Amino acid sequence: MKVLITGGVGFLGLHLAHYYNKQNHQVSLLDIADFNPKEFEDVFSFHQTDVRDKEGLDQVIKGQDLVIHAAAALPLWTKRDILTTNIDGTRNVLSSSLKHNVQRVIFISSTAVYGVPEKHPIDENDPLIGVGPYGESKIEAEKICQDHIHKGINITIIRPKTFIGTRRLGVFEILFDWIKDGKKIPVIGNGKNRYQLLDVDDLVEAIYLFGKKNHKKYNDTFNIGAKEFATVKQDLHKLCEHAGSGASVLATPAGPVKAALALFDYLGISPLYKWVYDTADKDSFVSTEKIEKTLNWSPKYSNQAALIKAYSWYLDNYESVKATNSGVTHTTGWKQGILKLVKKVL
Structure with a gap:
């Protein structure tokens, strides 16, 4: 084909x-x-x-x-x-x-x-x-x-949903950099909201299954995300625990932090855009029932497994990642801007 x-x-x-x-x-x-x-x-x-x-x-x-x-x-x-x-x-x-x-x-x-x-x-x-x-x-x-x-x-x-995996950088490169260096990882709000991710390997497999046959039932719309996910705080805590670097999750007051990030965004000194910081403290998860039933298939990776896999790739390829020019895509590191100063404080 x-x-x-x-x-x-x-x-x-x-x-x-x-x-x-x-x-x-x-x-x-x-x-x-x-x-x-x-x-x-x-x-x-x-x-x-x-x-x-x-x-x-x-x-x-x-x-x-x-x-x-x-x-x-x-x-x-x-x-x-x-x-x-x-x-x-x-x-x-x-x-x-x-x-x-x-x-x-x-x-x-x-x-x-x-x-x-x-x-x-x-x-x-x-x-x-x-x-x-x-x-x-x-x-x-x-x-x-x-x-x-x-x-x-x-x-x-x-x-x-937001998908991650090997070679995924962007905002996740900032997260992984802070964890590697044993920093406190601030979350907007108390971190008790549930934010579903998706491993890119699960997404690729689903796409492949849809492309294999020309069933008319595939002419439809389908959500896809991890089947297993916890709260933001729990998922990040598990990643920090796996890293063993001393990094930890830090809850922050949502209102003041969002206001500060909005100002930094307006001034052009932060890589975090409105969608990221406005939704970071909200629940965000989809039903995967339709895609599972249609394909007779289920996502394999949980949020935590996907994060750990992506972070492990980041560590294994750290030198080449840091040698790559920054940009605005998911396969390049983003300039941390004002967040670099925040990192020094935490």
Whole structure:
């Protein structure tokens, strides 16, 4: 099978590429980012193309059997880039896939489409109230998916929780750095809220199962997250305990901390954006009943197991991680800004 992964050089994209390659599929990657094929044994076809480039995209999609649309502009990007990439880019991918008779498209959406609901667990029929350009753009992209399903193309929409694993950096690199150095790890609020994560290996396996067969029942929307998770405080305590560095969890007053982080965000001196600090003290977990029943499958990794696995990779690759230039993606470290000063105090 010929498989195209948009956003193929990203965190999820590379995990997907390796998984499909091991299953002996012909894998093509499409991304605007640079790609070093030598690092990955030169087994993938790479196309440095923007999903907003209709003609370039059309040439790459022609002849593909399965398209996994994982390309997305992240919340740290400009509003214009978020909207054009996530909305226009998705429309381009689906239009070209329909034109070239792609067997199935799997669209990677986000649980950000739900906003900050009071009801938990969240199920797929709950209201969509996206917060900010990113959440709003994912809602619009899902509407485009539904329109194209009616036009006759097979599309699966997946809404994953925050997923972590090997090579995942971004905000988690900051967390792992503090834990490694034995610092107090501040949580917003008392840490008694439940925040569900997802191991990238579970996400990849679910995507693979959806792509194997063209069942009409797969033309639907599915939440996915860890099946086992505790409170934020309990999950982080377990990670600190595993690290054995002396790091510990520190509860903080939510109101003043959020106000301070909002100011730092406004001044451009903190890597934490509004969605992160506004939801950090809230419950956030989805029902996985629908995806488990449809695929006859269940996520393997708990929050704690996923965190420990990702942290262990970070330690094993510490030198190369620190040698990597900082950026605004999930596969680069983020500049800590004012948090570097906070770290010295704790």
